Amino acid sequence: METTLAPALPAGWATLLAETDALHLFQRWLDEAPLDGPVPMTLATVRSDGHPTARVVYLHGVPTDKTGFRFFTSLTSPKAQELEANPYAALTFYWSGLDRQVRVEGVVHPLPPDDATAAFSKRPRANQLGVWASPQSQVLSSPEELAERLHEATERFSTQKAVPRPPQWGGYAVHPTMIEFWAGNPGDLPSRMRFERTPTGWQQVCLAP
Numbered sequence: 001m002e003t004t005l006a007p008a009l010p011a012g013w014a015t016l017l018a019e020t021d022a023l024h025l026f027q028r029w030l031d032e033a034p035l036d037g038p039v040p041m042t043l044a045t046v047r048s049d050g051h052p053t054a055r056v057v058y059l060h061g062v063p064t065d066k067t068g069f070r071f072f073t074s075l076t077s078p079k080a081q082e083l084e085a086n087p088y089a090a091l092t093f094y095w096s097g098l099d100r101q102v103r104v105e106g107v108v109h110p111l112p113p114d115d116a117t118a119a120f121s122k123r124p125r126a127n128q129l130g131v132w133a134s135p136q137s138q139v140l141s142s143p144e145e146l147a148e149r150l151h152e153a154t155e156r157f158s159t160q161k162a163v164p165r166p167p168q169w170g171g172y173a174v175h176p177t178m179i180e181f182w183a184g185n186p187g188d189l190p191s192r193m194r195f196e197r198t199p200t201g202w203q204q205v206c207l208a209p
C-alpha cells in the first residue's frame with residue numbers, strides 16, 4: 001500500500017502555535033526582536049474626511065490586557081484630534097531581522113494625566129524641552145522659529161531642576177480586538193495567524209499569507 005507523508009511545516013508555524021494568548025505571543029516576539037532602544041510602531045488613524053493616515057510612534061512598555069499598547073504624543077496634534085473624533089486605530093510592527101510582522105486593531109482610550117506625568121518625568125531633559133518648544137504638526141514660519149522656541153523653553157526652565165509636563169502632552173492606549181502575526185520562512189511560504197478577541201478569550205485562525 002502506498003503511504004503519503006504530510007509535508008513538514010515551515011518553522012514559522014511553531015512560534016505561532018506556541019501560545020493561545022495573543023498578548024503573550026506579542027511579548028515573546030518582542031523579547032526575540034533585534035531591538036536596541038524604544039520600539040517603533042506605525043499608528044494608523046482615520047481623518048474626518050474618511051481618509052486613512054499613518055505615522056510612526058514609540059510603543060511605551062509591554063502591552064498587557066490591562067494596559068493595551070500605549071504611546072505618548074501632543075494632545076493637540078492631528079492624530080490626537082482624529083482619535084478624539086474616532087477612537088479606533090491600527091498598529092503595525094515589522095522586525096526585519098526576524099522577518100516578522102504584527103498587525104493590531106483596537107479601541108483607543110486616553111491615558112490618565114498621572115500616567116503622562118510619570119512618563120514625561122523619565123524623558124531626558126533635552127527631549128522634555130523639545131516637547132515644550134514644538135507645537136506638534138503646526139506650520140513653522142521658518143526653521144529658525146523652532147530654534148528660537150527651543151531657546152525660549154531652555155531659558156524658561158533654566159532655574160528649575162525638573163521640567164514639568166506640558167498640559168498638552170498625554171498618552172493613549174490601543175486595546176486590541178484583533179492581533180495578527182506573520183512570520184517569514186526562508187525559501188517557503190510565510191506563516192500567518194489571526195487572533196480575535198471574544199467574550200471568552202482569544203480565538204485563533206490560520207490565514208493564507
Ligand SMILES: Cc1cc2nc3c(=O)[nH]c(=O)nc-3n(C[C@H](O)[C@H](O)[C@H](O)COP(=O)(O)O)c2cc1C
Pocket residue numbers: 040054055056057058059071072073074077078079080136137
Ligand atoms: C522612530 C519615530 C518615533 C516617533 N515617536 C513618536 C512618539 O512616540 N510620539 C509622537 O507624538 N511622535 C512620534 N514621532 C513623530 C510622528 O511620526 C509624527 O511625525 C508626529 O507625531 C506628528 O503626527 P501627526 O501630525 O499625525 O499627529 C516619531 C517618529 C519617528 C520616526
